[in-house]
């Protein structure tokens with residue numbers, strides 16, 4: 313795993329291995345379907361949700377929706393659904409609520425549902441293009457009745473998996489990293505969507521990848537027979553979602569019985585064959601190797617436990633939000649989230665807005681979206697401030713954990729200022745390291761991409777790396793990237809709420825950024841970059857609505 317990380321770094325004069333060109337003939341289908349599985353069309357109702365974005369951060373304010381087909385439909389629409397189509401010179405492509413590197417979307421979504429109004433018990437795969445659920449596992453009679461016993465009442469499971477090939481087709485060996493970012497983004501979009509319905513969402517932290525594969529049907533031989541290895545799915549995460557879990561409740565009693573769940577689902581009838589995604593594939597052995605090395609084995613028991621306790625115990629210290637968030641409609645904000653191809657190099661934001669965005673990156677007990685993350689924060693931000701009114705331009709450090717200060721201080725350059733910015737809220741762990749114009753350096757380390765220097769600020773997410781991986785095991789590598797994806801989605805939405813725009817940056821020169829901070833060794837590593845600023849629209853692109861290709865009946869209320 314450590315060797316994979318090292319070999320997939322981009323360097324100033326040498327990029328990580330990839331084909332180097334786009335082979336359009338083998339471009340993977342961005343939509344997985346299971347041929348032969350019954351399709352359950354979902355209504356399109358998210359636009360009618362009358363919930364303010366600001367309220368997502370205030371536990372208890374949004375009334376909990378009942379668990380039924382309509383609310384499950386809204387969850388998927390806001391978490392993994394399409395947000396628009398773009399069109400340019402005869403090409404047309406879909407955008408989704410969950411961002412993805414290169415818009416390649418390796419992440420697949422599943423639901424394990426108990427019987428509920430409008431939906432039968434079973435395992436379902438979500439198809440974002442058609443906003444429908446494919447019923448992969450049919451449970452009837454005793455099995456259907458037993459399923460709710462596997463997890464708490466008024467809740468269900470959302471599963472996530474990745475098709476690494478979708479990213480590897482374009483990005484080669486570095487693609488495994490991008491798939492992990494996207495799992496993190498998707499965990500965040502599920503958490504925000506659940507919050508908009510007044511629900512909680514918690515990962516089943518201890519469950520093994522083998523168990524996830526089993527309950528999502530990813531190890532069903534008939535479903536994938538004859539399919540190229542690269543078109544298969546890698547299990548990632550299971551989240552317990554629904555109205556029954558007030559944020560911050562105890563953990564142990566909320567545990568799900570994965571062994572029982574596997575038994576119940578084994579007795580069901582599995583239906584459908586996965587579609588082939590590409591006529592031919594390129595094999596990237598480094599990805600296969602790191603996927604195997606970071607496979608999460610069962611730890612202690614197969615009984616998954618929902619996380620949250622660690623954050624509650626350790627990070628109750630952050631004061632309650634003082635930030636006033638946008639009153640914009642939450643569903644509208646989630647759907648209007650976009651990346652930008654170019655930033656104007658002019659737009660600035662106020663220091664107050666900047667501090668507000670940083671505040672949202674701090675985990676607090678029971679507060680979305682970070683209540684979805686059961687581990688203490690391991691990622692911090694090295695920030696290039698370019699255009700923040702009231703704050704000198706320069707290089708800053710934002711610490712997301714109260715325990716990291718001394719370690720970072722001794723790891724970074726000795727002559728850094730470590731100055732608290734004037735006017736910065738006392739509790740916000742932001743430090744000015746060097747004052748100056750860092751636009752050129754920000755662009756330079758971000759593979760020369762102008763968006764890194766043309767925004768109000770850009771940043772690199774610095775992970776507590778080798779020691780935390782050695783302590784936990786190689787599977788932890790994926791979790792670090794997931795945390796970075798969560799950070800990315802918070803930044804995307806916060807930028808949108810502030811009237812500017814964000815863009816994830818996966819292409820950066822790893823060690824060039826480390827060198828800028830004098831970070832040697834592998835105690836800390838940069839895992840994801842991000843930029844925020846005033847967008848410049850591309851006039852050649854036309855935007856079409858997300859689901860105009862579907863029947864009008866889907867938009868009806870009843």
Ligand SMILES: Cc1cc2nc3c(=O)[nH]c(=O)nc-3n(C[C@H](O)[C@H](O)[C@H](O)COP(=O)(O)O)c2cc1C
Pocket residue numbers: 407408410411412413414415416490493494497649650651652653761763815816817818819820
């Ligand atoms: C992990 C990640 C890495 C990305 N890296 C870059 C990048 O290096 N340069 C860039 O211009 N855009 C980058 N993007 C933006 C994506 O290309 C964009 O998210 C994708 O085209 C989907 O568009 P949307 O975000 O508007 O839905 C990245 C996005 C993600 C999520």
